[in-house]
Amino acid sequence: MILETQNLSKSFGTQEAVDNLSLEIPEGSVFGFLGPNGSGKSTTIRMMTDLIRPDAGEVFIQGKSVQKYHQKALSGVGAFIERADFYKHLSARTNLEMLARMDGNGFENIPIILERVGLSERAGDKVKNYSQGMRQRLGIAQALLSKPKLLILDEPTNGLDPQGMKEVRDLVRELSSEGITIFISSHLLDEVQKICSHVAIIHLGQLIISGKMDDLLTESEWFTTEIRVKPVKKAKTVLENQDWVHRCEEKHGALFINTTSEKLPEVTALLVQNECAVEAVIPKTSLEELFLSKTGMNEPQSHRDSEKK
Amino acid sequence: MPLCLRGKKLMFGLIHNELLKITGRWRSFIGFIGIGVLMPFILWGFSYGGGEIHDEYVRQLGDSFIVVGSIFNAFLATYIVMNAFWIHMPFLVALAAGDAVAAEGAAGTFRIILTRSTSRLKILFAKLFATWIYTTLLILFLAFMCLGVGTLWLGSGDLIVFDKGILILDQNEAWIRMALSFGLAILVMYVVATLCFMFSTMVNNGIGPIIGAIFLIVIGYIIMAIPLDMFEKMEPYIFVTYFDVWQQAFKEPIPWDRIAKSLGVLSLYTAGFIGISVAVFLRKDIKS
DSSP, X not given: OOEEEEEEEEEETTXXXXXXXXXXXXXXXXXXXXXXXXXXXXXHHHHHTXXXXXXXXXXXXXXXXXXXXHHHHTTTEEEEOSSOOOOTTSBHHHHXXXXXXXXXXXXXXXXXXXXXXXXXGGTTSBGGGSOHHHXXXXXXXXXXXXXXXXXXXXXXXXXXXXXXXXXXXXXXHHHHHTTOEEEEEOSOHHHHHHHOSEEEEEETTEEEEEEEHHHHHHOGGGSEEEEEEESHHHHHHHHHTOTTOOEEEEEXXXXXXXXXXGGHHHHHHHXXXXXXEEEEEEEOOOHHHHHHHHHTTTSOHHHHHHHHO | OOHHHXXXXXXXXXXXXXXXXXXXSGGGGHHHHHHHHHHHHHHHHHHHHHHHHHHHHHHHHTTTOOOOSOSSSHHHHHHHHHHHHTTTHHHHHHHHHTHHHHHHHHHTTHHHHTTSSSXXXXXXXXXXXXXXXXXXXXXXXXXXXXXXXXXXXXXXXXXEEESSSEEEEOHHHHHHHHHHHHHHHHHHHHHHHHHHHHHHHHOSSSHHHHHHHHHHHHHHHHHHHSOOHHHHHXXXXXXXXXXXXXXXXXXXSOOHHHHHHHHHHHHHHHHHHHHHHHHHHHHOOOOO
């Protein structure tokens, strides 16, 4: 594992931001880190990069404790945390030169990085004159400056237009193909599904699920399958009696069930045997569905509120 | 490259970065602009109205001494300016020191510098050294404006100091005493800069540390000014008490023991401020 968190916990006052969180990020993976707002994603990432001290637990990067050996642990890490804030009165090039000096490196890598993020022509401009998208790209540039083995990106596509998002997505794929491990947090589930090989979801500071993207998406018991069938009431009764159906609800004239993907042909056959007319079976195996079902965000707000209490 | 050389190169690089940041903030130039504008004005005032002071000095000394050349020269002007200006210098120093750490929190730039493979301790000390360099340059600029420009404007000569009697220092000795005085002044201002720096590690805005540092200094001056027995007993333990150590350079003989004691106390305070800064900064959670 290139990055590992062991029983991380952090509270701010009485509020528990992260609770006993253990994660394992395999080398060479593109790891998506998801969670609703306030779930503890940023706090976790800040503990990974030693911006915040955990109350308990440790973070290991390439086997070295970030909390005990900051310099060694972070020597092969590039990080872009939340927003691209720079010394605005200085140019992009000067900003990168300052950071290269901090890394103890020369400046020879700077033109290559600037070219890579498409800022070569504006490198001499002061950062205060940059658009949000350009700042985001500069943020990624500074993370790449030290030729990292692990890249930690927290909401790297914030403020980018669709074209900018695609560029970041392509860049992440390109960097991954070069062997760089990428840990990426994003609200954009579609983006994460497109680029990540692994995913973890946290909610209220706790790990809900973690694993390979493909494995999680094929374990369709997590997902809702929509069945358009007539008569709905009869179909519901039939399916409710099967122990391999985890949930069966009628909504908007259709049935929504939770079951494994292997059972879907059986669902159809069973309904037909019971003289139900099956119009469509729509498996909703998207990351969004996984996210919403695991975080309880597909429940009505009142239900979620009562759960929190 | 050997590790120690790499470490030195890194530290110089970090200090270089911090100096770039300081020079990038216009607030850092307020002190230089203030001195640069005010000093020529004061020197002009001295040259314009200095004749009266000169005549008064000559009238007082004329019976006992043969006065050759001008008594009213750059040295005397510097001495008077330092006495008048000294109370305000901490504010000018604090303008840069207050921003040293706090500005990074306000701008959100901690997120790019503290996630790199450089220790927080090195970053903190680079900031402190850069603040001290700024402080040194500010005092040297004051010296240049007083003595350099003053010599061109008012000329040089012997320095006459009225301090429990009359002390006359010839021109060569006056240069030495001025150098000593400004050297001590720089060390005193390091205490102010470090105090402000300490507050800067605690907050995320540059104004708080300035107010905090100036407030403590003013409190110190108030305690010194009130002739209460209790306050007089506290005086030896208050760092502000030793802020006038630069004036010892104009005593005859120079009271080295008093200077050593003052510098000792000020060094202890500085070490204490640095210790608190380190403790705060190493534990600081970067949430912004």
